[in-house]
Amino acid sequence: MILIQILGIKDYSQTVDLKNNTRKALKALNLNVQIEEVWEVEDIIHFKISGIPALVVNGRVAFQKVVPDVEDLVKFFQATLIKKPKLPDMKKILFPTDFSAASQNALNFTRNWAKNFNAEVKVINCYSLAFDPNQPVIVEPIEEHRAAVEERLKRFTQNHPNNEGNTPLDSVKIESEAIMGFPVEEIVRIANEENFDLIVMSTIGEHGVLDQLFGSVSSAVSMKTQTPVLLIPDGISYKKFSNILYAAHQDTLKADIILEAASLTAHFNADLHFVHVQEENDGEMAIETQLFDTLFKEKFPDVSINFSQIKGNSVMDGLLAYASDNQVDMLIFVSKHRNFWEKIMHKSATREMALHSKLPMLIFHIQ
Secondary structure (H helix, E strand, O other): OOOOOOOOOOOHHHHHHHHHHHHHHHHOOOOOOOOOEOOHHHHOHHHHHHOOOOEOOOEEEEEOOOOOOOOHHHHHHHHHHOOOOOOOOOOEEEOOOOOOOHHHHHHHHHHHHHHHOOOOOEEEEEEEEEEOOEEEEOOOOOHHHHHHHHHHHHHHHHHOOOOOOOOOOOOEEEEEEEOOOOOHHHHHHHHHHOOOEEEEEEEEOOOHHHHHHHOOOOHHHHHHHOEEEEEEEOOOOOOOOOOEEEEOOOOOHHHHHHHHHHHHHHOOOOEEEEEEEOOOOOOHHHHHHHHHHHHHOOOOOOOOOEEEEEOOHHHHHHHEEEEEOOOEEEEEEEEOOOHHHHHHHOOOOOHHHHHHHOEEEEEEEOO
């Protein structure tokens, strides 16, 4: 049985428009569904919405503070009530480590994430051999060094605290490998050659503040790879995701990435917040129209959507303030690849977010 509810003020123009558009969309799909109208404030409060009017489908808030047109609602109902999209494929996870405490914490987070997706994890450490500057030859034997790193990897992967859920994490398949080479290059190469679905890394490594000043391996990897990267701040624990924020901009509203983010949100049974931090000469309706045009071109999962445009001193400040005010559990950021000189001359918004955020940050990439 399908339950559709309209939340708002009785006879308010936008509420009436939403109800009429919903009826027309359902009729176009030959769906005989009763629409329940909810006017009482005490009843609306239970849905925990941030504005009216709102459309609720089977108990989940689908739209709020917007009135989609009939065409958009037809596509939405087709995707959510008739067709079910494929959930995100995250079966292979690459976890590079530097053996720091932050990385140990991130591995425990990764185990819980992998458990949720029934995924396998490969833990790697990229190492280099010691050289004597006065004698350009390798000081320590290659095989002895590799064996020492592999032993350390074994201890590292076996040392984890209890998981955040009620199911054991021992069922998560984990393999490890010691790799000689430069970390950034090797991580990017392995992720590509072995077709990993996700790279998970901590945001602060064993070099601490130096990472923030000169660029950490995690931020460099997130710039160079085409594989999605999940950055885990030090000290956070895995928990249920309820609100996921997608940093929206005209350049980042790509259909494949939006649908991946929406599918991920649906997998966690969370709400998806598209948030645009307004900059000079930006148009609110242009962004909002582009977003909804993108959403309904493809199959769209059954997930609650909220679009907000806010102002802030910077994109980072605006997004983090919204995240704090709306109990956001994870950030989704879309990174545009820049050439070398642009990265040198301009501060990366993605890297700035990674260093300042206390939330998990999932980075997708576009060229």
